[in-house]
Amino acid sequence: MKSTMAKELVQTYSSPGDTILDPFSGSGTVPLEAAIEQRAAIGVDRNPYSILLSKAKLNPPETEKKAKQKAKEYLAKIEPHPGKGTESIPEWVADFFHPKTLSGIAQLSPLLREENEHFLLACLLGILHHQRPGFLSYPASNLKPYLRDKKFPRDEYPEKYEYREIESRLISKIERAYRRFPEFDDSLTRSVYMGDTEEIINQEIPNNSVDTIITSPPYMNKLDYGRDNRLRLYFLGIEDYKELDGSPESKKQYRDFLDRFLTEAISVLRPDGNLIFVMGESQRSGAAVDTSEVLTEMVNKNKYGLKMEQVIQDKVPRREINSMSTKSETILALKN
Incomplete structure (x- = not known):
């Protein structure tokens, strides 16, 4: 997620002093923008290099x-x-x-x-x-x-x-x-956790403690984070980078993945809290699968008590398509 998008989402769907969680935080863009905008920030990821980048951004030396x-x-x-x-x-x-x-x-x-x-x-x-x-x-x-x-x-x-x-x-x-160089409000926490998202949410984040979740969950079998960072991971002590790869490869697997996540996420979200998803297309057997449609179908079944507030289509600029691995992104704004 680009920093400009993260900043706009933080400003639009939260207020100063709120707590923002990104459960698939990658290199820490959302937690960083949240902290800069005077929000408490929580990032979660299972990639050690992503966690390193997040910790570096959120806790640099003073000068x-x-x-x-x-x-x-x-x-x-x-x-x-x-x-x-x-x-x-x-x-x-x-x-x-x-x-x-x-x-x-x-x-x-x-x-x-x-x-x-x-x-x-x-x-x-x-x-x-x-x-x-x-x-x-x-x-x-x-x-x-x-x-x-x-x-x-x-x-x-x-x-x-x-x-x-x-x-x-x-x-x-x-x-x-x-x-x-970011300016932080040190009275607000800046936390980063490495591990499985559902486990971290269940074990480390209190119920009803998060005001807004802003995240871009993994697409279906699109990116190989371990392979793409294998050299950096080696010098982090990770020799078998392949253990970090692997994402849902079918619609059913993706639904199951989202179901587990949503079940845990709504437990830590405050009443009237926001869930903001940035989602994209995945190519499966030559056909495009829009992951936002998978999530929308699940939310519309009213299993999670979530309300769809807004859907925003965002075309990826042609020059960025190869690096983004998708031609368009959809922002889904949900309310608890």
């Missing part, structure tokens, strides 16, 4: 100066040298980096993990792979990690395969992160 100072303190503890700390790293990971660069990443990432330095670790993982000079890998794609050695053969572009030191690139990433 850019402090963030840089911390980064330099950790960098002083590592000694990048080909082979040091990389003995057990699989070949598919090592292929992305100069051996000395890989050594630095392999030493720095566990240090940051052990100390719960979410912001610094998010910055490090954010510059892992790309073809630009500010990133750490050999020429590679940005969103989904794969080498671009056919477009940039090593013998024709030797400079792209040289050692890339970490410090200057990490400091530059920190500076970019502080260009839009």
Whole structure:
């Protein structure tokens, strides 16, 4: 979900001081915009990289100066040298980096993990792979990690395969992160939970405590979050990224998934609270399935005590269709 959409939904369907929950929060866009707009924010996701990004956004160091100072303190503890700390790293990971660069990443990432330095670790993982000079890998794609050695053969572009030191690139990433530094009301909570959505809602969030739920639940078998973040997940300690993939593949599975979620969600929502869904199309066997229609059919059966307040169609710009994996999105505004 784009930050502009998240901000508008937060402003439209909640008030300052309210509690907003995104039970499929991804990289934390909704919780961040909620916190910026002076709402208590709760995010839930099962992807460790998504959780890291959310924690980094919601709890950054107080100032850019402090963030840089911390980064330099950790960098002083590592000694990048080909082979040091990389003995057990699989070949598919090592292929992305100069051996000395890989050594630095392999030493720095566990240090940051052990100390719960979410912001610094998010910055490090954010510059892992790309073809630009500010990133750490050999020429590679940005969103989904794969080498671009056919477009940039090593013998024709030797400079792209040289050692890339970490410090200057990490400091530059920190500076970019502080260009839009959020201001939070520290009297309002900012919480992030990793795990199964239904279990987290049931165990961690009190009944009738949430004013508004704003979320974009997984589409039907559309995105492979583990595969697409496999390189970053490896340096988070997740070697089997495939365990994070897998979403409902049929209408029945999707209905069952939504039924479990709605049953738990309405228990934590206050009376007259709002549920805002951003949903899209999925291609199944060559045919488009509109997930918003699946949800609408379920709500209209009156099982959950929810009322459909508004339906908004939002066409995805052509330039974004490939990255969004859908041609249109539908915003469904429900009332408890």
